[in-house]
Amino acid sequence: MQLTIQNLSKTYSNGVKALDNVSLTIPTGMYGLLGQNGAGKSTLMRTLATLQDADSGTAFLGTSDADNIDVLNDKESIRQVLGYLPQEFGVYPKVAATDLLDYLAVLKGITNSKERKELVAALLQRVNLYEHRKKAVSSYSGGMKQRFGIAQALIGNPKLIIVDEPTAGLDPGERNRFYNLLSEIGENVIVILSTHIVQDVMELCRNMAIIHRGKVLYSGSPLDSVTMLEGKIWQKSIEKAELTRYADQYSLISNKLVAGKPLIHIYSEEAPANGFELAQPDLEDVFFSTISTHA
Template sequence: MELVIDNLSKTYPNGTQALNNVSLRIAPGMFGLLGPNGAGKSSLMRTISTLQEADAGTIRLGDLNVLEQPEQVRQVLGYLPQEFGVYPKVTANELLEHFAVLKGVSNKGERRQVVDALLHQTNLWEARNKNLGGYSGGMKQRFGIAQALLGNPKLIIVDEPTAGLDPTERNRFHNLLAEIGEDRIVILSTHIVSDVSDLCRQFAIINKGRVLYTGDPLVAIEEMRGQIWRRSVPKAELASYQQQFAVISSRLFAGQTIIHVHSLAQPAHGFEPVEPTLEDVYFARIHAAEQVAVEVAKG
């Protein structure tokens, strides 16, 4: 089963064009949707999840027309939104039981087996009778995945799942996502590049409602080889370098500003080549698209 998105567009009543002719083909496995805040990721996730309609385009999940058969899609869909609220005075066990009933698991014995299995899978068994209000951020996210897995969905969407998690919980959550992504489509929507490089075999970069790149992260990195250059510059001179070169990122290190420049050849004396990362790919694609937009605006 594949998820096929063709020429999907969405403009909100305030005039914001959230999606602009988005086309993607997503096979089973982990798929990363990478973009800055406001890029259109959540709008795309909500549309795929049947929570909002599109203005144009089509989405197909196997034989299902997602935009025309929302009820059937919801039966095979698991969704963990960016803002996932829980009832603080209810236990994980109780709320998961309730969600299982809503998912149509009516047989009490079967429901008990399903809930117990999910609590074990998400490493929440020992805390199953603890009120959700006492859960850490990572535990709440794992509970969110447990509810998303109810009904053995064929498509799971997780929106910014590791934002705010400490390193230990983030690693635990990564392991859980990798496990559930082995035999179904899992879309990971995030602005954290390392989440995609760690987990996904396929990914897309989206910005301002447009898909800028789609492919294999390793191939994307290889395509950028020999095109990323690094130099340490005084902070006061950063703006000057940004005017002269395609500076795609900058960071402070030991009081100096380290810049990365995208160029097919050495930009100038003092720059050294550096092995590209997926972060470089991401920033280079975003920067190139913004430069094109500037040139178009100039006419």
């Protein structure tokens, strides 16, 4: 199974070009879509989820030309094989998890009541919510709501699952439980994970893309992208008052406070003077160095 996107573009009425000739090939497995807020990630996700139209371009889901689904023009067909967990997952107040999931299964076209009952129970077991099945979903914690969101996304055995910024507001334990579940699902279907958290992509995804201002700046393996920066990232702890001077003098890609002092990372193909040490690059360095060249 593969999702093939070619030259997808979208400009909003206010003139913002949210997608600018986006082309990606996304195979089965977890695929990370990495970008800052406003980079165009949600626009791409909503377009693939048939919630809005693109201005131009194509997107096809399938294993061959013979069975490809035209994502942009055959919305009914793609919705039958799509699972979607948006950034904001709304729920009906005071409706129990079993009842809400049963209702959503009806909307997905599962009309046999016995089949729905068995499906609802199986899904709630899978996301570890069965013992809470009679509670209102609105009373769930953030992590439980996200796991319920995955349950509803799995109705109908989807071939493509889209998850948009899923871990905002989750504590570390809930975040780990959510991602363990998502990784298991991603062994057999395409799961697109849209996020701005680079470590999530490094830990979970075999393939990824970096999107910035509507353009794809990198697509490939997270590990390969890190390897390309070997020997080119340098770090130094400096005083806060020195930050502007170093930013002017070097190709500064990131800085973070460590023990109250900025630890800066710069990009340089040769060893810089001034007390810099060679740093072990990570995906955060890849992300910031990539977008800094397109600032």
